[in-house]
Amino acid sequence: MLREQLEDIEIQLLLEGIHRYYGFDFRNYALASLKRRIWKIIRAESLTSISGLQEKVLHDPECMERFLCSLSVNVTTMFRDPNFFLMFRKKVVPILRTYPFIRVWHAGCSSGEEVYSLAILLQEEGLYHRCRLYATDINEMVLKKAKAGIYPLDAMQYYTQNYLQAGGKKAFSEYYTSAYEHAIFSSYLKENIIFSQHNLVIDNSFNEFNIILCRNVLIYFNRFLQQRVFNLFHESLVQFGILGLGRQETMKFTPHEQDYEQLEGGEKFYRRIR
Ligand SMILES: C[S@@+](CC[C@H](N)C(=O)[O-])C[C@H]1O[C@@H](n2cnc3c(N)ncnc32)[C@H](O)[C@@H]1O
Numbered sequence: 001m002l003r004e005q006l007e008d009i010e011i012q013l014l015l016e017g018i019h020r021y022y023g024f025d026f027r028n029y030a031l032a033s034l035k036r037r038i039w040k041i042i043r044a045e046s047l048t049s050i051s052g053l054q055e056k057v058l059h060d061p062e063c064m065e066r067f068l069c070s071l072s073v074n075v076t077t078m079f080r081d082p083n084f085f086l087m088f089r090k091k092v093v094p095i096l097r098t099y100p101f102i103r104v105w106h107a108g109c110s111s112g113e114e115v116y117s118l119a120i121l122l123q124e125e126g127l128y129h130r131c132r133l134y135a136t137d138i139n140e141m142v143l144k145k146a147k148a149g150i151y152p153l154d155a156m157q158y159y160t161q162n163y164l165q166a167g168g169k170k171a172f173s174e175y176y177t178s179a180y181e182h183a184i185f186s187s188y189l190k191e192n193i194i195f196s197q198h199n200l201v202i203d204n205s206f207n208e209f210n211i212i213l214c215r216n217v218l219i220y221f222n223r224f225l226q227q228r229v230f231n232l233f234h235e236s237l238v239q240f241g242i243l244g245l246g247r248q249e250t251m252k253f254t255p256h257e258q259d260y261e262q263l264e265g266g267e268k269f270y271r272r273i274r
Helices: 003-022 031-044 050-059 061-072 082-096 115-126 142-147 153-165 225-236
Strands: 100-108 132-139 150-152 174-177 181-183 193-197 207-216 236-244 260-261 269-274
Touching: 003 050, 003 061, 003 181, 003 260, 031 050, 031 061, 031 082, 031 153, 050 061, 061 142, 082 142, 082 153, 082 207, 082 236, 082 269, 115 132, 115 153, 115 193, 132 142, 142 193, 153 181, 207 225
Parallel strands: 100 132, 100 207, 132 193, 207 236
Antiparallel strands: 150 181, 174 181, 236 269, 260 269
16 A cells, blocks of 8 residues: 555544544545645654654644644734725725624634724724624634734734735724734724634524625635535525635636625625625
8 A cells, every 4th residue: 555545544543533522523624725734733742754744633632732733724904905995994994884793703813913904994994893703713822813903013013014905994003003023903993793612514594694805814724614614505505695715716617606795806705696
């Protein structure tokens, strides 16, 4: 048997064990990036094989925590892809103005930078008081950071540039206070945000939304899993609701393709029409 086949078997066994014992289901994550990250964890744990990792992860919940953190890529920034937020202002905000109350689901929100970006934008557009933002992620550790809303001060220069490119209307520093090399975002931005754990692979819909944003999460899933998530979003979006995806993600060639039209502006905003 080829070494590669053995590696695939070991990965399947590892993921099956984690799923059965802890309930986290990574079995349909995209294989190539999954493999890379699993080997990184193996080295970090000073192990030499996937089976070795399986043993450790199943017997040591702290190792499982570390596994979960390393496996979920949590990279995010404020006003990431500023043009996305600019188009949100130009194309999505006018639609939102027609709603008396706006429910937003931010799925895979990581440490919250995108959620605060959206809260700031909605505040500037005079809509925040009408909004409820549900920000979810599989990973409890990043959710804790998101709830705190405290980020390294040295990132603020970059975030300020993004904010301005996204059509920001004020001085970005108005939204946070600085202390001990950190930026602490104003608590009024949190007032309408609910952070909670939600796993897109196994959990169901929990509300009906006018907007769902899920960016840079589906790229880690295989086709089967992406399909599950698109079904979940379809169930959760109101008629004419909007789904926003990441740059490399698309609704093209999915069974729901015909149910949505893409908004003009080149960003991945899809409006549910059926
Ligand atoms: C690369 S980050 C994207 C963060 C943010 N949306 C952005 O674009 O900047 C991907 C996030 O997806 C989360 N994630 C991975 N698998 C998930 C799942 N099954 N359910 C919910 N969130 C998941 C990870 O924990 C991580 O925080």
